[in-house]
Amino acid sequence: MIxxxxxxxxxxxxxxVASNNTKILVDAGLAGKTIEKALSSIHQSPDDIDAIFITHEHIDHIKGAGVLSRKYDIPIYTNELTWKAMSKNIGKIKDHNIKIISNNYINIKDMDIISYKISHDAAAPRGYEICSRNKCACIATDLGFFSEEVKKILHNANVILLESNHDVEMLKFGPYPYTLKRRILSKIGHLSNDDCGKAILNIINNKFKKIILGHLSKTNNYPELAYQTVVNILNDNKVNLNKDINISMANRNMPSNYTEF
Structure with missing residues (x-):
């Protein structure tokens, strides 16, 4: 998989995310042309994308979905409540490209996609587990808290994009209004750097994992701070960063952490 x-x-x-015969996007939260250029930079073409899976309706996850669907005839998959919340913001989509997930499991060629519940201030937010030939990758961002369901899903994943959204002190003393700070810190908000490190402790097993820290706040975090906070927690709990796990950072502006496994 890729x-x-x-x-x-x-x-x-x-x-x-790609398997031998299938290529998908999870979310499309930038302009269509920007996503096209990003795909080209990793030698992929939007013509070959089989589906776009949407986690939730916020604009930073759907902005380019409609353009890409219309231009390249790509199906958009999400649950009914999310579709209702997002459809007015992405333009007209052909009926055959509106794919409502009803039972949380989708198979596309040689790829199996499992939709699972996450806690966020959206209509019906979901994370995704993507598997092929006993290899699994997970998208786990926009998490208000690390639930037992999320823990179970991530426990056996090979590669995980995991939220490390904010530093709590930067958020508390930063420029956001009180109501927004309260939302971010709530159980329908985002995982902090400390929360992320503690979450990782709950999913370590005898399977080596590559964990990519992502969805960082531009205002309330720094990549170096997120990384070091998580690493410090793992070190304090005697986690072997060379044997048990690999930690890296996702880039907000360009493709990063290209992984074949």
Whole structure:
């Protein structure tokens, strides 16, 4: 499989995932042309994308979905409540490209996609587990908290894009209004750097994992701070960063962490 966050941050999100015979995007939260250029930079073409899966209706996850669907005849998959919340913001989509996920499991060629519940301030937000030939990748961002369901899904994943959104002190003393700070810190908000590190402790097993920290706030975090906070927590708990796990950072502005596994 191939896994590559094209963009990951508060200003836009999209991840490319491929198996031998299938290629998908999870979210398309930047302009269509921007996503086209990002795909080209990793030697992929939007003509070959089999589907776009949407996690939730916020603009940083759907901005380019409609353009890409119309231009390249790509189906858009999401649940009914999310579709209702997002459809007015992405333009007219052909009926055959509106794919409502009803049972949380989709098969496309040699790829199996599992939709699972996450906690966020959206209509019916979902994360995705993408598997092929006993290899699995997970998208786990926009998490208000690390639930037992999310823990179970991520436990056996090989590659994970995991939210490390904010530093709590930067958020508390930063420029956001109180109501927004309260939302971000709530159980329908975002995982902090500390929350992310603690979450990783709950999914370590005997399977080596590559964990990519993503969806960082531009205002309330820094990549170096997120990375070091998580690494410090793992070190304090005697996690072997060379044997048990690999930690890296997703780039908000360009493709990063291109991984074949």
């Amino acid at each position: 896994f590559c966050p094209l963009f990951s941050g508060s200003s836009g999100n999209s991840t490319f």
